[in-house]
Amino acid sequence: MALKLSDLKTSAHNDWCPGCGDFGILNAVQMALAEMNADPSGTVVVSGVGCSGKAPHFIKTYGVHTLHGRAVPFATGIKLANPNLNVIIEGGDGDGMGIGAGHFVNSGRRNIDMLYIIHDNEVYGLTKGQASPTLGLGKKTKSLPLPNINQAINPIMLAVAAGYTWVARGYSYDVRHLKDLIIKGIRHKGYAFLDVLQPCPTYNDILTKEYWAGEGNLDASGRPQPRTYKLEENGYDGIVHSDDEAEIEKKVQQAILKSFEFGDHTPIGVFYQNEFVPTYEERLTGRSPSYKTNPPASQEIAKPDGTPLTNIDKLLDELRVS
Amino acid sequence: MKRDDFSWMIGGVQGSGVDTSAIVFSKAAASGGLYVFGKREYYSNIKGEHSYFQVRVSKDLIRSHVDTVDMLATFEEETIFRHALEVRSEGAIIYDPDQDTKRLDTIPTIEANVKATLTAELSKAGLSADVKGVIELARRRGVHIYPVPYNDLLKEVGTKHGETSLSTLQRMLNVMAVASSFALLSYDQELVKDAVRKQFKSKPKVAEMNADAVGAAYGFMGQKYAGSFAYKLSPVKADGTRLFVRGNSMVAMAKELAGCRLQTYYPITPASDESEYLEAHSEMQLDGAASQGEPRLAEAAAMKGKGAIAVVQSEDEIAAVTMAIGGGIAGVRSSTSTSGPGFSLMAEGLGYAGMNEVPVVVTLYSRGGPSTGLPTRHEQGDLRFALHAGHGEFPRLVLASGDLEEAFYDTVRAFNYSEKYQTPVIHMVDKALANSDGTIPMLDVKRVKIDRGALLREIKDVTNGEFKRFKHVESGISPRAPVGTKGGVYWLTGDEHDEVGHISEDPVNRDYMMEKRMGKMELAAKEIPISDRANFFGPEKADVTVVSWGSTKGAILDAMEWLKSDGITVNFLQIRLVNPFPTEYVTALLSKAKKVVGIEMNYSGQLIGIVRERTCIPVEQMVIKYNGRPMSSEEIYDAIKMIHEGKAPKRMVLKRGA
Numbered sequence: 001m002a003l004k005l006s007d008l009k010t011s012a013h014n015d016w017c018p019g020c021g022d023f024g025i026l027n028a029v030q031m032a033l034a035e036m037n038a039d040p041s042g043t044v045v046v047s048g049v050g051c052s053g054k055a056p057h058f059i060k061t062y063g064v065h066t067l068h069g070r071a072v073p074f075a076t077g078i079k080l081a082n083p084n085l086n087v088i089i090e091g092g093d094g095d096g097m098g099i100g101a102g103h104f105v106n107s108g109r110r111n112i113d114m115l116y117i118i119h120d121n122e123v124y125g126l127t128k129g130q131a132s133p134t135l136g137l138g139k140k141t142k143s144l145p146l147p148n149i150n151q152a153i154n155p156i157m158l159a160v161a162a163g164y165t166w167v168a169r170g171y172s173y174d175v176r177h178l179k180d181l182i183i184k185g186i187r188h189k190g191y192a193f194l195d196v197l198q199p200c201p202t203y204n205d206i207l208t209k210e211y212w213a214g215e216g217n218l219d220a221s222g223r224p225q226p227r228t229y230k231l232e233e234n235g236y237d238g239i240v241h242s243d244d245e246a247e248i249e250k251k252v253q254q255a256i257l258k259s260f261e262f263g264d265h266t267p268i269g270v271f272y273q274n275e276f277v278p279t280y281e282e283r284l285t286g287r288s289p290s291y292k293t294n295p296p297a298s299q300e301i302a303k304p305d306g307t308p309l310t311n312i313d314k315l316l317d318e319l320r321v322s
Numbered sequence: 323m324k325r326d327d328f329s330w331m332i333g334g335v336q337g338s339g340v341d342t343s344a345i346v347f348s349k350a351a352a353s354g355g356l357y358v359f360g361k362r363e364y365y366s367n368i369k370g371e372h373s374y375f376q377v378r379v380s381k382d383l384i385r386s387h388v389d390t391v392d393m394l395a396t397f398e399e400e401t402i403f404r405h406a407l408e409v410r411s412e413g414a415i416i417y418d419p420d421q422d423t424k425r426l427d428t429i430p431t432i433e434a435n436v437k438a439t440l441t442a443e444l445s446k447a448g449l450s451a452d453v454k455g456v457i458e459l460a461r462r463r464g465v466h467i468y469p470v471p472y473n474d475l476l477k478e479v480g481t482k483h484g485e486t487s488l489s490t491l492q493r494m495l496n497v498m499a500v501a502s503s504f505a506l507l508s509y510d511q512e513l514v515k516d517a518v519r520k521q522f523k524s525k526p527k528v529a530e531m532n533a534d535a536v537g538a539a540y541g542f543m544g545q546k547y548a549g550s551f552a553y554k555l556s557p558v559k560a561d562g563t564r565l566f567v568r569g570n571s572m573v574a575m576a577k578e579l580a581g582c583r584l585q586t587y588y589p590i591t592p593a594s595d596e597s598e599y600l601e602a603h604s605e606m607q608l609d610g611a612a613s614q615g616e617p618r619l620a621e622a623a624a625m626k627g628k629g630a631i632a633v634v635q636s637e638d639e640i641a642a643v644t645m646a647i648g649g650g651i652a653g654v655r656s657s658t659s660t661s662g663p664g665f666s667l668m669a670e671g672l673g674y675a676g677m678n679e680v681p682v683v684v685t686l687y688s689r690g691g692p693s694t695g696l697p698t699r700h701e702q703g704d705l706r707f708a709l710h711a712g713h714g715e716f717p718r719l720v721l722a723s724g725d726l727e728e729a730f731y732d733t734v735r736a737f738n739y740s741e742k743y744q745t746p747v748i749h750m751v752d753k754a755l756a757n758s759d760g761t762i763p764m765l766d767v768k769r770v771k772i773d774r775g776a777l778l779r780e781i782k783d784v785t786n787g788e789f790k791r792f793k794h795v796e797s798g799i800s801p802r803a804p805v806g807t808k809g810g811v812y813w814l815t816g817d818e819h820d821e822v823g824h825i826s827e828d829p830v831n832r833d834y835m836m837e838k839r840m841g842k843m844e845l846a847a848k849e850i851p852i853s854d855r856a857n858f859f860g861p862e863k864a865d866v867t868v869v870s871w872g873s874t875k876g877a878i879l880d881a882m883e884w885l886k887s888d889g890i891t892v893n894f895l896q897i898r899l900v901n902p903f904p905t906e907y908v909t910a911l912l913s914k915a916k917k918v919v920g921i922e923m924n925y926s927g928q929l930i931g932i933v934r935e936r937t938c939i940p941v942e943q944m945v946i947k948y949n950g951r952p953m954s955s956e957e958i959y960d961a962i963k964m965i966h967e968g969k970a971p972k973r974m975v976l977k978r979g980a
Contacts, residue, residue, distance in 0.1 A: 077648020
């Protein structure tokens with residue numbers, strides 16, 4: 001039976017501000033899962049804390065709303081315990097690149113088969129609009145008393161440098177394009193990162209919906225030009241096609257160079273994709289072959305009467321002295 | 323006090339095989355049917371600083387170390403300077419006479435105050451501040467001195483094996499020192515050679531050369547010093563199978579047996595060895611039921627025969643604990659192991675597990691704090707913190723093991739409790755236990771039972787596809803279907819939540835959920851038998867009642883035996899489950915005790931405070947220690963004796979240990 005979009009909605013009251021870019025991301029995630037006919041009880045959406053953190057409560061799959069900045073390690077534990085689950089992480093930019101930056105970087109070294117979506121609105125919304133790690137130096141969004149004193153992190157460059165094997169950017173009001181990216185990210189074998197430009201109508205009065213639609217960015221004939229463009233429609237190919245060091249290096253450099261384009265001409269789409277890197281699950285299987293055939297969540301550890309099934313005789317033998 | 327055991331010490335520069343030599347010594351003794359207890363002391367350093375190992379050997383059960391050194395085996399100068407004067411009169415020092423001219427002031431790794439004290443002592447005796455001087459002072463104090471020309475003996479061994487490099491040969495200095503010791507004790511040479519061969523079994527050539535080094539040392543000692551040392555060590559027949567184990571690996575083995583299948587860690591002393599053991603043994607046989615003499619049952623055969631534990635080195639301890647909780651969320655027995663600094667970072671994660679009723683086990687190896695503290699030294703300073711880490715209120719069980727065997731069985735219990743009460747369990751072990759070696763009787767694997775509590779394999783009871791993970795039930799323990807279970811979905815959140823796990827700030831729901839979670843502690847207090855919550859040793863009525871927890875257990879039990887032969891009766895209450903605290907039991911015992919003495923390895927008497935808080939009974943007499951070195955049975959013996967004689971201050975601080 002095909003999964004309908006309505007099957008993925010919950011009765012939890014959605015208290016995001018009217019016009020919030022989060023709605024676009026939520027719709028795109030639900031549309032992607034419906035289109036993929038995902039099993040709701042085989043899917044887990046893991047979030048951090050902030051406005052984006054509430055997202056799982058509005059999606060009728062398993063939802064794990066965790067601690068501020070810790071969605072990635074929670075998701076890591078869930079996925080490694082049960083590698084058969086489809087694990088999607090949703091977090092904010094402050095959650096992922098501020099308080100959770102250590103996890104953002106180090107999870108890139110593992111290449112676990114998950115998708116990490118960042119709701120990137122450049123502000124801490126739920127605490128009333130402070131500057132987030134993606135807000136540029138000198139920018140003054142609505143509730144800042146003074147312009148931002150820190151430089152911005154470039155999430156795309158950081159993800160590529162950290163080792164994510166699929167790196168993309170979407171725009172929350174281009175829901176269909178975003179939905180397609182989410183499907184690609186889920187299907188990617190390895191760790192996928194999706195940075196989503198997300199207007200915050202309440203606190204970010206710079207990167208508004210109107211801004212992205214082209215307000216003030218007029219062409220010669222005076223028509224507003226949208227500030228995003230699609231990589232795939234502009235001859236950009238971020239995919240690594242062969243397991244060749246030279247090609248990988250070229251594609252990494254290309255993605256990093258591309259990541260500097262931001263503002264009037266902001267690329268969305270897939271910056272980088274490399275499926276030749278072994279996943280962490282494969283690496284674990286290399287160490288312990290039964291990880292794949294009998295992963296932790298499938299293992300029986302005791303008989304019904306409580307007798308342990310693990311045989312530690314060999315370990316005990318190593319320690320015998322008499 | 324009469325000891326009929328033997329206390330041997332070896333020291334050396336870290337990285338020069340001190341640990342190996344102590345293991346060889348211990349195994350050679352243990353394979354001769356003797357009981358062994360070993361204690362390792364080392365600096366937070368990789369190479370260059372001084373470390374030493376003390377091994378106590380006896381034909382009777384021993385559970386602790388003593389301060390007295392009966393024999394000191396050395397192969398370099400620093401050990402002589404630091405420990406020569408700890409050797410008792412009539413004891414022995416084995417040393418290399420080539421070291422005689424080494425001066426104390428040229429050794430950069432000895433602290434200035436230690437140098438000053440020793441120099442003053444030597445000068446008072448009219449002796450020079452060099453090896454020769456210290457050795458002479460020890461001799462004057464009645465210690466037998468045994469010079470052994472290691473290098474000459476090594477060269478002989480080298481000639482036989484075609485090895486001319488002195489630096490290669492000198493790698494066997496440690497084994498030479500061990501063999502010289504055993505030779506003086508007239509111990510069976512073959513047992514020493516066997517232990518050496520086993521130690522180097524992966525390198526047969528090295529093994530043979532080392533075995534020959536044993537022979538050379540025996541040859542020299544026999545010729546030169548035969549019959550000169552009064553104490554003899556002989557093999558005895560052991561009463562059954564024994565294991566020679568270390569604390570870290572006991573916990574690791576028990577984790578595998580308990581069914582732990584996700585272990586996360588960030589490197590930290592003294593916890594990492596456990597995770598490394600698990601990494602090295604990650605692939606397991608799952609036919610345990612069959613190996614216990616039962617026919618291989620159909621269900622056992624269906625278990626695919628093999629299983630693995632995923633061991634993940636995380637980027638920090640925040641990730642370590644949250645990954646482990648993730649594993650618990652997915653229905654897998656999961657744990658992380660750490661020490662104080664790492665545990666500090668885990669506080670918020672613990673609260674999440676408490677709030678979402680996720681089973682997770684944190685093995686906490688305490689060491690000297692606060693901050694980086696004494697990273698490689700011992701302390702029991704984290705008990706209060708284990709009880710209270712995290713903001714807000716949530717249930718947790720805190721379990722403290724007293725010895726190597728308890729560490730094994732308690733590990734399994736920690737997982738059982740965490741699943742039964744669906745909450746975090748903190749299992750406290752400490753540096754002294756982690757780095758103690760000892761002989762124990764063969765573990766009784768049959769005693770171990772796994773209890774997964776209200777774990778569901780499938781979801782049947784859903785409303786609109788939603789499963790009530792936090793369903794109102796009288797016991798407070800809702801049936802738990804892991805995330806990923808087919809048939810329904812639910813949510814988890816760090817926010818207060820309703821029965822399906824959606825955020826709720828409703829005051830009525832809040833009351834219910836707080837009472838549901840916290841009520842589980844009362845249930846645990848009711849259900850867990852007192853025999854698993856506290857141990858009581860000794861006669862019902864005694865002159866002195868000791869209350870303690872954790873690794874002081876062995877030293878207290880050993881001291882009790884000596885005190886008994888002195889006519890002082892002592893009984894001992896060991897708290898094993900600190901939370902939920904066995905309040906009624908402790909109240910009943912302590913209220914009829916004649917004199918209560920609290921013994922623990924911290925500054926403020928943390929357990930003593932908890933006893934007072936829970937029972938309203940003040941423990942007026944405390945014996946504490948915080949210099950980073952575990953309590954010896956001798957100093958506990960002396961302390962209790964002083965207390966019994968009314969000569970002790972109310973707050974008695976123990977100071978021994980190098």
